[in-house]
Amino acid sequence: MTDASSQVNSHLTPQEQEGAGQDVDARPTKRARRESQDRQRREIGLMRQSDGANAPSFVGSSSGIHFVRSVYQALTKSRVQLPPQTPNQNMVPGEEDQLDEATPYSSKRLWSPTEIDEALEGSPSLDFEDLQTWSESYFENWHTAYPFIHAPTILEYLEQDVSSNTFANLRKQHPSRFIIVRSIMSISLADRKQSGYATERKIFAALVFTSFKEAMESVQDMLFMPSTIESLQAVLSVQLFLVSMLRLNGASKLGGMIVRMAFQLGLHRCAKRYHGFDTEQAELRRRLFWTIYCIDRHLCQSLGLPLTIRDDDVDVCYFDEEKHAPPHSRRMVMDDRLRMLNFLTKHASIKGQIMELRNKSIHQRSASRDLATSIAANIEKWANDLQYTLEAAKYNEADDFNKLHEVVLSVLQHESVISLNRPLLALEKHSPEYMAALQTCIRASRSIISRLHDYLIATPYSSVLQPPLLWPSLTWCVWMSAFIVLHAAIEGEMPKPVARRLADQSVEILRHLALRGSVWPNVCAVAINDLFLRLLLDSAAPTPQSPLADTHSNLPHVLNSAAQNEQSNLFNHAANVTGPSPSNFEPHLAIPWLTGSDAAAATSNNIFEQFDIPFWMGDDQYTSLMNFDL
Structure with missing residues (x-):
């Protein structure tokens, strides 16, 4: 040269x-x-520039931000223009750092006066049965999935210490253990908000986190203390609470601390390799590590962040695949109570493989079809193993699965399929790879929405036996599935009535998820309704060449008027998305325990102002890369 x-x-x-x-x-x-x-034509992340209030921030392609923005862009050319009230296309569920006024961790109260008892410090006069009732949902639904604590130890602590001590003493004597209890009680209380099940006695405010700020502050002392298993469990319990409430950026920040503590404690090494741990210690370390691993993978995928824990740095065995047992030792059979975590762990590993294939830096990304085929085979094997387990439970060869967990695992299978194939929708239209990926994503999206909706309508409310849809990843799954259905309707690959039905079901699921108190299901529901309305009205509007346009020149005006009326109805409906609870987001409802700017936002005419969400953050440097045909 x-x-x-x-x-x-x-x-x-x-x-x-x-x-x-x-x-x-x-x-x-x-x-x-x-x-x-x-x-x-590859999915890319989004670097948001500073808007004066927020610093530059990044959300990666694994979050689906590129695809969502593509769908939004396809509808910006709509002939029917609706009021620009659709939520921001540059955000993904869980990014509370993007909330306005730097308030995501303010002292805003999480619970209403009807839910907690503002008892003063002193003797709590607690009955152990009350403590069991308040924590029941956690142990039934969360602990069986993420058993990172030793449940008998915590229950013994509740019975002997919490029920017979002052709150001040509890904070001093066992600070880590008391943080775990507060996290358990907070998660269970949020579960009851969503299920509609109310206990006879209100829980003491000192036993829960009354704000997200309080939750974050509760573990800051762990930064100055030596890493221990119990302190790590305490931080992880707070992270799980934040994840359950879709405060994903805050949970991710704690995740950095958690992963480093785990590495310092050597949890990424299989305890069976060392003689210093007895069987019980080794099992707890393994449960603790895989819980950290699963939650970290969820956060990395949802926010589009690079993997924090790489598989080639880990040699901890799966629960059903012990590789480090001494030679000639008796093969241990996996405890049935660990089946859920075992499936979640293997799913998290597959999720990491997909991210490494599809969502790495654009200069390091591979387009290996062999690797994609291998990952697809892993997904199918995981799904088949799940089916074998469910069939065994059906024929009483094993204990029954928690019905919620059965639904969650089914949804996670389809989530993996979407994550693997959705990036191919950025390829040239009508290419074989694009068409195959589109049909695969359509099938997976329909399965997710239908499976969750069927469970939802079959769930008896005010029942502790059949839990509501508690899983934190469901908001992202429904949101992404609805956008895929919308994309399919735009492309003519799905009948619009079918798309409308699936959209309605998506909104119904999100309304249920919003009962928990998170803003994100509400925002996603309004976005889906708005965009589908825009699509349907646009398809009904005449083109300039249409005979209807000549004979009915006022039809566009009529359509826009009807659109505005329908949009008004939609937003009035969305304002009541969380039901009659006094802690809902109804725009004209006075919330007495909010003060100052929070109270002003809560009574605003704009239902989104109370969420402190900036809706239009301006163009970004990736706009030019998205101008290919949609």
Whole structure:
């Protein structure tokens, strides 16, 4: 290559350098242009610039932000223009750091006066039966999935210490254990908000976190103390509470602390390799590590962050695949109570493989079809193993699965399918890879929405036997599935009545998820309703060449008027999405325990102002990359 051509190539991007031939004046071949275009047609993350109030921030492609923005962009050309009240297309569920006024961790109260007892410090006069009732949902639904604590120890602590001591003493004597109890009680209380089940006695405010700020502050002393198993459990319990409430950025920040503490304690190494741990200690360490691993993978995928724990740095065995037992030792059979965590762990591993394939830095990303096929095979094997387990439980060969967990695992299977195939929707339309991925994503999205809706309508409310939809990833799954259905309707690959039915079911599921107190299901529900309405009205509007346009010149005006009326009805309906609870988000409802700016926001005419969400944050540097045909 000549010196002149070297100077020219030095100004090219890496992609342009790859396509540059020996002669810089030579026109690239058609195949080279096609490959260059395919490299550009990949899902990319979003770097949001500073808007004066918030610093620059990044959300990665595994969150689905690229696909969501593509759907929004396809509908910006709609002939029927509705009021610009749709939630921000540049955010994903759980990004509370994007809330306005830097208030995501303010002292805003989480619970209403009807839910907690503002008892003063002193003797709590608690009955152990009350403590059991208040924590029941956690141990039934969360502990069986993430058994990172030793339940008998916590129950003994509740019976002997909590029920017979002052709150001040509890904070001093066993601070880590008391944080765990507060997390358990807070998660259970949020569960009861969603289920509609109320206990006879209100829980003491000192036994829960009354604000997200209080939850974050409760573990800050752990930064100055030596890492211990109990302190790690305490921080992890707070993280799980934040995750359950879709405060994912805060949970991710705690995750950095948690992972480093886990590494310091050597939890990423299989305890069976060392003689210093007895069977009970080794099992607890393994349960603790895999819980950390699963939650971390969920956060990384939901927010589009690089993997924090890489598989090649871990040698902890699965519960059903012990590789480090002493030679000639008796093979241990997995405890049936660990089946849920075992499935979640293997699913988290598959999730990491997908992210490494589809969502790494654009310069490091691979397009290996063999690797994609291998991952697809892993998903199918995981699904088959799940089916074998469910069939065994059906025929009483094992204990019954928690019905909620059965539904969650079914949804997670389809979530993996979407995560693997959705990035291919950025490829050239009507290519074989695009069409195959689109149909696969449509099938998975329909399955997610239908499975959750069927469970929802079959769930008896005010029943502790059949839990509500508690799982934190369900908001993301429904949100992404609805956008895939919307995309399919735009492309004519799904009948609009079917798409409308699935959209309605999605909104119904999100309304149920919103009962927990998180703003994100509400916002996602309004976005889905708004965009589907825009699509349906746009398909009914006449084109300029249509005979209807000549004979009924006032029809666009009528359609826009009808659209505005329908939009008003939608937003009035969405305002009541959380039901009659005094802690809902109804725009004109006075909330007496809010003060100052919080109270002003809660009584605003704009139902989103109370969420402190900035809706339009301006263009970004990726806009030009999204101008390919949709």
